[in-house]
Amino acid sequence: MKPRAFLLDAYGTLFDVHSVVVQGAGEMRGDLPALSALWRQKQLEYTWLRSLMGRYEDFWEITKAALQAAVAQLKIDASAAQLDHLLDAYLRPAVFPDAKSALAALDAPASILSNGSPKMLESAVRHAGLDDRFVEVISVDRVKTYKPSPSVYALGAKILNLPAEQILFVSSNSWDAAGAKAFGYRVCWCNRLGAAPDDLGFAPDLVVSYLDQIEADLRP
Amino acid sequence: MKPRAFLLDAYGTLFDVHSVVVQGAGEMRGDLPALSALWRQKQLEYTWLRSLMGRYEDFWEITKAALQAAVAQLKIDASAAQLDHLLDAYLRPAVFPDAKSALAALDAPASILSNGSPKMLESAVRHAGLDDRFVEVISVDRVKTYKPSPSVYALGAKILNLPAEQILFVSSNSWDAAGAKAFGYRVCWCNRLGAAPDDLGFAPDLVVSYLDQIEADLRP
Numbered sequence: 001m002k003p004r005a006f007l008l009d010a011y012g013t014l015f016d017v018h019s020v021v022v023q024g025a026g027e028m029r030g031d032l033p034a035l036s037a038l039w040r041q042k043q044l045e046y047t048w049l050r051s052l053m054g055r056y057e058d059f060w061e062i063t064k065a066a067l068q069a070a071v072a073q074l075k076i077d078a079s080a081a082q083l084d085h086l087l088d089a090y091l092r093p094a095v096f097p098d099a100k101s102a103l104a105a106l107d108a109p110a111s112i113l114s115n116g117s118p119k120m121l122e123s124a125v126r127h128a129g130l131d132d133r134f135v136e137v138i139s140v141d142r143v144k145t146y147k148p149s150p151s152v153y154a155l156g157a158k159i160l161n162l163p164a165e166q167i168l169f170v171s172s173n174s175w176d177a178a179g180a181k182a183f184g185y186r187v188c189w190c191n192r193l194g195a196a197p198d199d200l201g202f203a204p205d206l207v208v209s210y211l212d213q214i215e216a217d218l219r220p
Numbered sequence: 221m222k223p224r225a226f227l228l229d230a231y232g233t234l235f236d237v238h239s240v241v242v243q244g245a246g247e248m249r250g251d252l253p254a255l256s257a258l259w260r261q262k263q264l265e266y267t268w269l270r271s272l273m274g275r276y277e278d279f280w281e282i283t284k285a286a287l288q289a290a291v292a293q294l295k296i297d298a299s300a301a302q303l304d305h306l307l308d309a310y311l312r313p314a315v316f317p318d319a320k321s322a323l324a325a326l327d328a329p330a331s332i333l334s335n336g337s338p339k340m341l342e343s344a345v346r347h348a349g350l351d352d353r354f355v356e357v358i359s360v361d362r363v364k365t366y367k368p369s370p371s372v373y374a375l376g377a378k379i380l381n382l383p384a385e386q387i388l389f390v391s392s393n394s395w396d397a398a399g400a401k402a403f404g405y406r407v408c409w410c411n412r413l414g415a416a417p418d419d420l421g422f423a424p425d426l427v428v429s430y431l432d433q434i435e436a437d438l439r440p
């Protein structure tokens with residue numbers, strides 16, 4: 001059965017988080033690919049840790065703290081102004097080309113369910129020219145915890161007013177796909193990098209390499 | 221004021237998790253330091269993710285799943301028997317030399333509060349010859365979730381029957397130190413590697429480079 005709605009993750013799925021360092025590093029020197037990887041890793045870790053601690057801070061604050069920790073750990077020499085500039089680039093991440101074409105082709109309404117703060121999501125969607133593509137842009141900020149908490153996934157089904165099994169949840173983050181599957185969504189993992197799957201006990205229903213393969217794969 | 225009890229993390233704090241690959245890899249080839257780092261990273265990630273998902277599996281199962289995912293991601297060629305052998309070595313991790321001397325010198329009772337399963341902890345403590353050093357060896361398995369959930373830290377204070385602020389919680393994992401501090405313990409971060417601190421909003425009360433510096437640092 002075709003899904004009645006698509007619910008997409010944002011960072012890593014629609015938006016290329018590693019475009020941020022490319023666009024925002026300016027004159028900064030050092031191992032910038034390592035910075036990008038560690039920044040992302042710490043950003044995710046802090047969402048998980050603060051959620052478990054019951055000490056929510058929004059994704060902008062977490063992204064800032066993760067950047068500072070990554071720069072310190074890699075001993076990258078950067079001024080406060082350079083770090084501000086880099087953080088600011090997180091408001092304008094590049095959209096993946098396959099995301100644009102996929103969104104134009106989906107034959108059911110699409111929405112976003114993301115860790116991002118409302119401000120970050122509004123900016124990223126607008127900058128990517130995707131304003132008219134989404135029915136809902138849903139931030140975890142409404143429940144003050146992060147993925148893969150079931151309360152986040154419940155928010156999506158509630159706002160879309162559909163049973164989770166009639167919604168196709170799409171993420172490039174394999175742990176996010178597992179969390180959504182554990183909650184009850186139909187799930188597509190978009191594995192652009194050909195990564196080995198994580199084993200969290202909940203395999204996706206569908207695996208694609210690019211988002212614009214979803215429609216074809218759903219055809220009977 | 222001197223703490224009335226010490227409560228120590230196990231893996232990374234008393235036991236060197238990276239000793240496991242050194243001791244258990246046998247004839248396995250590939251980038252073993254990378255395997256050790258990724259295995260540990262995925263092990264921790266799976267504890268956080270499964271806790272947030274509300275899908276607890278014990279630390280032995282998580283350590284096994286993390287090993288398989290790490291081997292797959294690094295494309296390391298290993299037989300099932302080799303992986304079993306490597307996993308089995310997790311029952312006998314090396315104890316840090318400074319942990320042995322520190323435990324002999326502490327002037328208040330010491331206990332363990334660890335993610336490890338009861339079987340893993342019992343084996344590691346016995347193998348290290350530390351059986352008589354601990355009053356309590358407490359596993360998160362009693363509450364079926366992982367650090368840094370407050371329910372784990374609450375378990376320690378409850379079993380020791382002391383207010384958290386009269387217990388010195390000791391961990392080499394900076395996120396664990398932050399979680400314990402958020403709960404209410406006095407906290408010592410043992411930073412053997414001179415790592416940059418994580419910023420989770422809760423700084424430790426004391427930072428040492430080795431566990432056997434704790435006693436001296438607590439002297440008035």
